[in-house]
Structures are given as C-alpha cells and as structure tokens.
Amino acid sequence: MKAIAVKPGIPNTLHLTDFPAPRVDEIANGRGVLVRVLRVGVDGTDKEINAAEYGQAPPGCDFLVIGHEGFGQVEAVGPNVTEVRPGDYVVATVRRPGSSIYDLIGTNDMTTDDTYFERGINLRHGYMSQYYVDDAEFIVKIPQGLREVGVLLEPTTVVEKGIAQAYEIQRRLRVWRPRRAAVMGAGTIGLLATLVLRLKGLQVTTFGKTPKPYLNSELIEAIGATYQSTDELSIIAGAKKHGPFDIIFEATGFSPAVFDSMQALGKNGVLVLSSVTGGDRRIEVPADKINLDFVLGNKVMVGTVNARLWFFFTQYSRLFESRACALRTGDVGSIPHSASALHWVQHGRWRSPAHCRHSA
Amino acid sequence: MKAIAVKPGIPNTLHLTDFPAPRVDEIANGRGVLVRVLRVGVDGTDKEINAAEYGQAPPGCDFLVIGHEGFGQVEAVGPNVTEVRPGDYVVATVRRPGSSIYDLIGTNDMTTDDTYFERGINLRHGYMSQYYVDDAEFIVKIPQGLREVGVLLEPTTVVEKGIAQAYEIQRRLRVWRPRRAAVMGAGTIGLLATLVLRLKGLQVTTFGKTPKPYLNSELIEAIGATYQSTDELSIIAGAKKHGPFDIIFEATGFSPAVFDSMQALGKNGVLVLSSVTGGDRRIEVPADKINLDFVLGNKVMVGTVNARLWFFFTQYSRLFESRACALRTGDVGSIPHSASALHWVQHGRWRSPAHCRHSA
Secondary structure, eight states: OEEEEEOTTSSSOOEEEEOOOOOGGGSGGGOEEEEEEEEEEOOHHHHHHHTTSSOBOOTTOSOEEOOOEEEEEEEEEOTTOOSOOTTOEEEEOSEEOOSSHHHHTTOGGGOOOSOOEEETTBEEOOSOBSEEEEEGGGEEEEOGGGTTTGGGHHHHHHHHHHHHHHHHHHGGGSOOOOOEEEEEOOSHHHHHHHHHHHHTTOEEEEEESSOSSSHHHHHHHHTTOEEEETTTSOHHHHHHHHOOEEEEEEOSSOHHHHHHHHHHEEEEEEEEEOOOOOSOOOEEEOHHHHHHHHHHTTOEEEEOOOOOHHHHHHOHHHHHHHHHTTOOOSEEOOGGGHHHHHHHHHHSSOSOGGGGSOOO | OEEEEEOTTSSSOOEEEEOOOOOGGGSGGGOEEEEEEEEEEOOHHHHHHHTTSSOBOOTTOSOEEOOOEEEEEEEEEOTTOOSOOTTOEEEEOSEEOOSSHHHHTTOGGGOOOSOOEEETTBEEOOSOBSEEEEEGGGEEEEOGGGTTTGGGHHHHHHHHHHHHHHHHHHGGGSOOOOOEEEEEOOSHHHHHHHHHHHHTTOEEEEEESSOSSSHHHHHHHHTTOEEEETTTSOHHHHHHHHOOEEEEEEOSSOHHHHHHHHHHEEEEEEEEEOOOOOSOOOEEEOHHHHHHHHHHTTOEEEEOOOOOHHHHHHOHHHHHHHHHTTOOOSEEOOGGGHHHHHHHHHHSSOSOGGGGSOOO
16 A cells, blocks of 8 residues: 655655555454545644654654544454444544553553654554554544544644643632633644634634735634734734733744743743654743743643543534634645645645545 | 831842831721731842842832741730730731732732732832731731741742642642652752652752752751752753652742753653742753653643742641751841841841841
8 A cells, every 4th residue: 555654864755655554453352443544634743754853663664654643434343343333434543552650541641651652753653544553442433524624633632632731720720711812823733722712712813924814814813813923023022912811822833932932921821832843943032031920920831742532532522613614724635645745744835725625 | 116128129228227116006997916026037039129130119118128938926916806916926928919810819829910019029018127017817826836937937838839839730640649859949948848848758859059068958968858969960960860850849049940940850740930030131942852841741830929828827737847857947036136137138148047046
C-alpha cells in the first residue's frame, strides 16, 4: 500500500512509499481493527517532523509514516472486537500507553515516562497510509453524521483537553467567570480553540500573522470572534486593545509568542501552552516584569500535550458545532490524493481546500 | 510613638520617626483593636520598598510605616469586639479588601482590583511602630504557647497559600504524589517553605546563594532538607543532581532564578512563584526549550501573592512545628530595639539573632 513517510533525523525527506498493508491478525487477542484511511489532517507537528526537529522511526525501521489526525472506515475486525464493525467510521487516538501510574489509570496524556509512543509522531507509524491496524482499545467510533468533520476529532481533543485543564485549575478560585479569551495562532488548533471558547460564551480574539482577509480570518469572524493580525498590532498591544484576557490558548508554534502571551494575561488568568517548539531559539524577555505580574496577579501557565481516550469519546458535540460553522481546516485528501498533503507539509499551506474533501 | 518609615519613591529613606499613637475609637462600629507591637519580621519586600522599587504611602501622607509581619499584644478593644481582649497575643493580616468578587467572598488575596491596600506595603501604614489599631475583622488571636514564633505567622501563610494553590491545581492529575521538592531561596520564605514541604513528607532541596555552612543552611539541614549553594552548582545542574522536582517554591526575589526553575521542573510538576521583583531586569532565555518542556510535560507555573484570613486561622500547627524546629528567621526586636531592624533592611542581613528575641 502507499504511505507518506519521512526519514527522522534528516530534514525534508517527505516521500511517498510503498509497503505491505497491515493485517488484522497482527494485533493480539483477536482485538485488531483494520481501517481504510479516508482522510488525514496535517499540522505544525508534521512540519516539525519533516524538518527533523521532532519524531523518531519505529524500532528497526528507517522511516516513519506521518499523520496523527486520521479518519477512516473499518475494513475488518478480529473475532473479539465488539465495539466496531466493518463499515463504521472511526478515528484512532495518537498516544499509546507507557508504564507510569498515569498510563495505568487511563490518562496517558499525563504520562511521566520519558519515552512517548505516538502514532505518526514518535516510534509508531501514523495514519497517512491507505490502511492501518490497531487494537480496538484505541479506536473511537464516529457517528455517520460526522463523516465530513471526523478528521477534526483529534485536534479538537487537544484543544478540549487544554481548556479542560484550565478550568480544572481555576476551580482554585472558587468563583471564575472568564469573559475575554485570546487564541494565539490561527492554524488548525487555533481555529478549533477559537470555536470551543466561543461555544463557552467568551469574547475571543484570535491572533494570527497573516493580514486579513483570508480564509482563516473569515472562518474566525464567521463564528463571532475577532481576528487580529500581529503584523498590525503586537500581542502585547493587542491585549491592551482587546484584553485583559482571562484565558489564552497558545498555538502558534513560535515560542516568542509564548512569552508575549505571559504578558498579555489578565489577573487570575490562565495561559494554556500547546505548541510544540522543537528548535533551540533563545530570546530576551522582561524577566522581572513577567514574574512580578504572575505573582501579584495569581496567574497560571499550564502546558498541555495530547489528549486521552476520554476526550475522543466526549467531543462529538463539538464536531457537530464545527460542522455547523463550516470549520474544516487543514484536512487533506486520502492517500490517492496525497499530492495536496505533500504540498501542505512542504510549503506550510494546503493548496486547494476545494480538493481536500473526502475522496475515498 | 516611634515608628520606622520610608518615603516611597525615594531610595534609601528608611528612618526612625515619631507621631501620635492611634486610638481604638478610630475604627468604626466599636470594632477597633489597639495592639502594642512586640515583634516585626522583615523580608525582601521591605528591602524593595526601601529601594523605592515598590510601595506607596497612604493618601495624604508623605511617608509609609513599613512592616507587614507583625506580632503584638492587645492593649485595648472597642465595645463591640468579642474576638480578643486586652493581654491576648495577636497577628494582623496584611491586605485589606477591595471591591472585586474575590474580595467580597473573603479571598482578597485573589483580588482582581488594580489597587492593593496592604499594611506596611501599599497605601496603608504597617506594623513597625510601637502601636497600631485595626478592625477586629483583621486580627487573629495567637495561643500563648506560640508567643515565641507568632511573628512567623504572616510569612507562613504566604507559603501555605502558595503550596495550597499547587495542590489544588494538581487535583487535575487525579493522582499526584509528589516526592521531590525544591525551594529556591533560603530567606524567611524559603526557610518556611522548606519546613512546610518537609512536614508534607517530601525530600526537599533548598537552593541559596551563600556557601554553607551558615545559620540558614544549618536550619535547613536540621529539618532534614538538603542545602545547595548555587555558587557551587547552578539551579539547572542542581536539578539534575537532586531532581527532577515535582514541586518548586520560588522565593529568591531574583527573576533569573524563576526562568531557571521553569527548566528544573519535572514532568507534571508545579512551580510556585512568590518573589516580588519590582525591577526592570531583562534576560535571555531558551524560549523553545522552556515552552516545549512545559507542553510535553504538562507542567504548571502559578504566581501567588499574600494570603487570606483563612490561612491565618488555620496555620497554628505549622507554627508549633516551626518552634520545635527552632526555626526563627528574620524577626527583629520590637521598636525600642529597632536598630537591628534598620540594620537588616539596609544591609540585607539581620545583625544578631541572639538579640532579636522578644524584648517588649
């Protein structure tokens, strides 16, 4: 079968490859699920992997199939699979459990292990192939009605987990009624964070680099948020105009924005960091001021990675909403239409939204 | 009466002054409590106020009496005071309520107001005077048996509030069993944080600048913690040796230590910031790495200021413990012995522990 892979550790090795399709009996205990891939989303992490800043091949392998935002249809199941059957639409989670207590209680997104096993990212092949197989344990059934947006489930869970962390943290305040939110970055995660925060009733300002209007700024404004280009107004100046922000979701992939966000946060505010920044950038920061404002304002910053299975099973409603908002971002065609995925990852932008719809 | 004051906004104006003692009937509704000051602790904030980096005089006044860690004895009470009576030992809280929802529900340490009213710090005279008067609402009775350590109650509440915030935040993990803690700074707050974390059963490494042995390193080791001089090992190298740290309490007053602490934090760790850094220091930081580690490790940083009344009423047990540990730090004699306080604030170190005991 065809697949899109990189050679981890060497920049710009993205290539189309071919290897035997997996079989359902490769999974133990008759629990295998063979999935035909219909769509795969791509994001900044894929670009970082292709830039060799992140990601490792599976043991014994010199390539890594990328793609961690998958959507597909069950082709076959093992004899002990009761959760799904052939024809069902499904999404598979990304991270596989390690051995820490957090992995054992079903929260592998909080693992304290040093090694992460993540499909399409680290040590496990991803979903940018015609087929994949996995244990039914990690397969989430998607209602038929969500066929058009199912590929957004994985990035939606990342956003939902981050925001859930923020709300759990803020229980410490006894009373917390956030009003103004900022989202840093207008890529897939930024768009979905904008959507989720709007659905919670917050005023949202989403900061992106590109001057408006363009597709993403239009999507943002269509759901009642404000788009602010940082070419016109810096994050800190933007916070003076649109803030102070009770919650900020950082998703730029650009670490200087993280330190600007610390300064854009209001009193009792919470800053959620979700960007993967695998480089070695160093910057100068106003250290006294950042610290003093955190202390006097009782502010919180929380990092968040991935999402556990629970979020996959509970976030359908967001997908219905996202469909209603026509928010379909960064998803690419299935493998037979892999050219657009290659183009996106290599050039940082998807080529043609109209051609990226379901095509299996 | 005598008092120690500064002229806010002008560096190094610490001076002994004299003005009329307050009267119990200055407080409305017969709720006044007149307190004779027995001891006042001093800390880094006092130094910052004397350096004109922080603090404002009360309205209509050109000086600010400093001192926010007070301990005294009730001299007189208004007719409607039932909580304390003359002869009782008492401590007064520092911050006075503003108007935000957090002030209204008794958590003025979480205020979202822009203006803080804090005795001895901002807009209200402090306790480094022979007498002060306040509303019974803000006066906490101290058991006779805690006479020797009562002056430590205020800084203990700062530590307890910060650590309580950390534990509340970590409820998000479902399971959190911290083992290794670090305390940055070995001043009053650092010593008390070391004590509180030791009492929770953690292994504690306390980082200070001064090479050991000296008084504070000996106190730290006497309670079973490890003292690490940053002259010998940087915070980041120290974390490799003694960490990774599940919780870090930052109390150096030196903002570069904050950014080093971010890098010394373990996975799922929580960094509590308590230093007031009123300067304008800028430093270079490894931005990509700090952000990436926060994201992949689900780490949290929380700022904490002050403590609400609740912590004053609930922290006696810590004081009994601190007495048992002979941990008496930074407290200075009452006003008649004010020379040592002047010396401490001006030179950053108290002159003679033996002479700083109770002397009223």
